[in-house]
Amino acid sequence: MSKPITVLVSIDSNSLLLGARHLKNYLNTLVENYNLSSMVEILETGSFGEYGRGVLFLVLPDDVMYSAKSEVDIEKIVLEHLLKGRKVRDLVVADFDSGGSVEATKSTSEVRIVLRNAGSIDPRNLEEYIALDGYQGLAKALRMTPEEVIEELKKSNLRGRGGAGFPTGLKWEFTQKVRSDEKFVICNADEGEPGTFKDRLIMEGDPHSVIEGMVIAGYAVGASKGYIYIRGEYFESVSSLRDAISKAYEYGLLGQSVLGTEFSFDLSVRLGAGAYVCGEETALIESIEGKSGRPRLKPPYPPVSGLYGKPTVVNNVETFACVPPIIDKGAGWFRSIGTQSSPGTKVFSLCGDLVKRGIVEVPMGTSVRDLVHKFGGGIPKGRTLKMVQTGGAAGTFIKPEEMDAELDFDSFKKSGASLGSGVILAIDETHCAVDIAKNLMEFFAHESCGKCSPCREGTRVIVYILDEFSKGRGTVEMFNQLYDISETMEESSFCGLGQSVPIPLRSILDRFKDEFLSHLNSPGCPVGVCEFDKPEKKKR
Known part of the structure; x- marks a missing residue:
């Protein structure tokens, strides 16, 4: 070994749940046992921007990212890379590219301002x-x-x-x-x-x-x-x-x-x-x-x-x-970064049915398509994308054909895609639009503070109606009632929570109307995941 090596270990809340501290300590133990302490420095850092691949270890100056899930993986990294200078190819995160700059990481299209130091420094130093x-x-x-x-x-x-x-x-x-x-x-x-x-x-x-x-x-x-x-x-x-x-x-x-x-x-x-x-x-x-x-x-x-x-x-x-x-x-x-009306960058949370989930920072005006396919790696298991919710729980649902929408603060007016809190939630074909809407509205009903009746009662009634649809007991009158309640909540709710509920609800109703109407007195959900498709629990 001719040059010093630094190993950065991602210690964020996701990694900690996967045993990051234990694996880091085990790495320290092996480095000491093999008398590598004078040549190998192990440091903690923040998130590298991805989760779901195990605990991530970045070996510098080689710019090799490893995903480790067990002590056996750590042993491979030490014995092969740190001792012999050879990559452990079955543990390498193949699509990682440091880009040589904190402002251009993983892809030349990612520009880091907010995340300029994340994953490259010890946050406690x-x-x-x-x-x-x-x-x-x-x-x-x-x-x-x-x-x-x-x-x-x-x-x-x-x-x-x-x-x-x-x-x-x-x-x-x-x-x-x-x-x-x-x-x-x-x-x-x-x-x-x-x-x-x-x-x-x-x-x-x-x-x-x-x-x-x-x-x-x-x-x-x-x-x-x-x-x-x-x-x-x-x-x-x-x-x-x-x-x-x-x-x-x-x-x-x-x-x-x-x-x-x-x-x-x-x-x-x-x-x-x-x-x-x-x-x-x-x-x-x-x-x-x-x-x-x-x-x-x-x-x-x-x-x-x-x-x-x-x-x-x-x-x-x-x-x-x-x-x-x-x-x-x-x-x-x-x-000089982003768009004229929305300068700078935006940090997005990529989640749902994506190959690569995590955070990414890109210039304002980046399209939903790039966020899903370029940065998110597309949809796993060969499945088809059904919808994307942009902007978080209070954001809008769009269909795959609408993904060329460029996200900035004006995108909602132009294309119906919402910037919001920066969530890109990809949903594949195996999910039912009715249950997606029901799950989301249950959240709003649970989180309503109860101060005003349009939000307190409106969210409760919406959940009841969607539950009826999910069980195959919906009616056309109920479907239209969802729009009426949305309008009332938007115009008379006391704060932004109640006023924002209609945004995701109407967007999924508009784009997946046929799927909702297919649940009218239906013998079964077209997707096969709704409540009335699940086996009944046996009574004791």
Whole structure:
């Protein structure tokens, strides 16, 4: 062995469930047993962007990615690659391509801004983040006036990555202009949308990018306190963030006199109980205040009157992670990526019936077809794609012939495809549209806070009707009633949860009307997976 070798082990929540820490420790043991410690360094890192292939190990500088599922696999890697310099071909992830740059990985079409460090640094090592220009954006921002920072954000046209797409610079400006003795910055890391896991992997793989973005926001708007509101179930993300916050305090990047300036900013983590409605910013604020997580009447809006009645900026994880490189490299650099109305990149969660599931970051305007086939590897087992849900639970369903739709903040108006929270859920031919709709509506019914009757009762009735269809007892009147309820919920629900339910429901009803109507007093589901096709449970 003539050159040092570094082995990066993906330690994210998915990998941990597959035994990543055990396999990493076993690798350490074998390296010591074979006297390789002086030549082989084993480091933890965040997600490489994929899951479902076992625990991933990246061997550098050879740029070889291995998928290991057992101690036997680890032994092969050590005996063959580390000792003899030969690839273990049956463990190689064949389609991995590092691209030689954190901004071009796995494919020359993937551009990494938010995920610039994920999978290449130890997220718990602040020095590694700093070595890759970490906190350069903050240092530059502190040499600018707050107004100049906000103007740079406005020029970049960074729009909130939480789904609404509201201009970030404009939101910050609202808060900055309000006179108040106290202001707050909140990171919405609740991520309660089914199929969405990008924020979790960002926080686990590069927590300092989020922290740096929040400190810059605090300086720009005049806030001295920040909170990261995160789902309590995200154990690894919580641990990663708390560790990163502690390190940032040690290095003078948080607390009194940030980087030796007169600006001070404190940051802490607040755990949520996993309520989907707390993804709505005012319900989130209520939860932080110790109240039941239910939305407030608006106006006033949080930038003017938010946490404890004080001006508050609320952005999500991905939005804050975009801020440091924008300040560091400039608005022009950011606008050169993506589309004119939606600059920059978007991180997508690829899930469902795909060969390669995980996260990918691509320029705004990338088509659904590329996300499914190029980055997702297409549909496994030789099956046929039936539909794709874009944008998450509150997003739209589209058919395969509509997949040329390019996703950005204007795509919904142009093609009916939704950007939303960045979910690409592929569904193959073995699934029934009725049960897909029923499963989705059960989620909304479960997560309704019950504050308003259109959402509380509307979701319940929708689930009842879809259950009747699933059991072959649907009627034309019931089918039409689903549209009537959708219209009522859209026009009169108190918050975005109830108002967004009609979007996925109508899109699947419109595109798969024949499949729903085939369930009218039907002896069996055409696909053969509905409730009335399942054998009855024997009574005791």
